Amino acid sequence: MKHISIERNGHVLIIRIERPQVRNALAPQTYHELSKAFDELEADPDLWLGILTGSGDQAFSAGRDLKQLAAMSCASDAEREEESKLWRQTTRLTDRFEFSKPMIARLNGSAHGGGLELALACDIIVAAEHVQLSLPEPRRGLIATAGGVHRLPRQIGTKAALGYLLTGRAMSAQRGYELGLVNQVVPASELDQAVNEWVVDILACAPLAVRSTKQCVMQGLNYPLPTAMRLRYPAEEARLSSQDSREGPLAFAEKRQPVWRGV
Incomplete structure (x- = not known):
């Protein structure tokens, strides 16, 4: 790993973009390494949630590495093929529509574009109060095709989203909180404590119940309410037959804390 680092902390995988010299910009290699980290998180039953953050205190990520993108315009055929091969081996988080593990974005600095x-x-997004957020792609002749043009309207409403998407304007973390985009805004010195509180609360829940809840929410949004409530969700069927589904009520009856096993 040259562009990111990963750290296991119990049931948590911390994924950090390590390119502070370019404000944690995202090159194809960065996306590829992130893809491998998300593969590890999804595949390991002992990992129950992930935290995604950036190195330093200035940028979570400035988005796509435009200098690298510009350099590819005069790259050789061999270089273009090498990059194309890398992309074929990469699945971005923005394209993982059925990713089961909960993800917390720890915004240590500004998040722009990608x-x-x-x-x-x-x-869940937890942001330091100095953070700025934007999708400035139209100012570079681009658009936010990694989900930005679709996720932002769904998360803050059409009119508010278009105000930012059509202008490339930035919003503060506090404004993101007011619009329902950000879950919590804290001083930078309190960011780790705030993120840890979310982690502790998630880990207090049965992991299969968390994954089932996420799947029901995300897939159910595609349907009218009556249909969504009648659908069969694979993660919920797994939870219903799990040991943890019995452990929860048993622990309550015995007046003790449940011991989750994720099975």
Whole structure:
């Protein structure tokens, strides 16, 4: 790993973009390494949730590495093929529509373009109060095709989203909180404590119940309410037959804390 680092802390996988010299910009190699980290998180039954963050205190991620993108315009055929091969081996978080593990975006700094799209694909966003958020792609002749043009309207409403999407304007973390985009805004010195509180509360829940809840919410949004409530959800069927589904009521009856096993 050259562009990211990963750290296991119990049931938590901490994924950190390690490119502070370019404000944690996202090159194809960065996306590829992130893809491998998300593969590890999803595949390991002992990992129950992930935290995604950036190195330093200035940027979560400035988005797509535009200098690298510009350099590819005069790259050789061999270089283009090498990059194409890398993309074929990469599945971005923004494209993992059935990713089962909960993800917390720890915004240590500003999130722009593809960086904000990564955060939008997470389930919970905790931001330092100095953070700025934007999808400035139209100012570069681009658009936010990694989900930004679709996720932002769904998360803050059409009119508010278009105000930012059509102008490339930035919003503060506090404004993101007011619009329902950000779950919590804290001083930078309290960011780790705030994220840890979310982690503790999630880990207090049965992991299969958390995954079932996430699947029901995300898939159910595609249907009218009566249909969504009648659908069969694989994660819920797994939870119903799990040991943890029996452990919860048993622990309550015995007046003790449940011991979750994730099975």
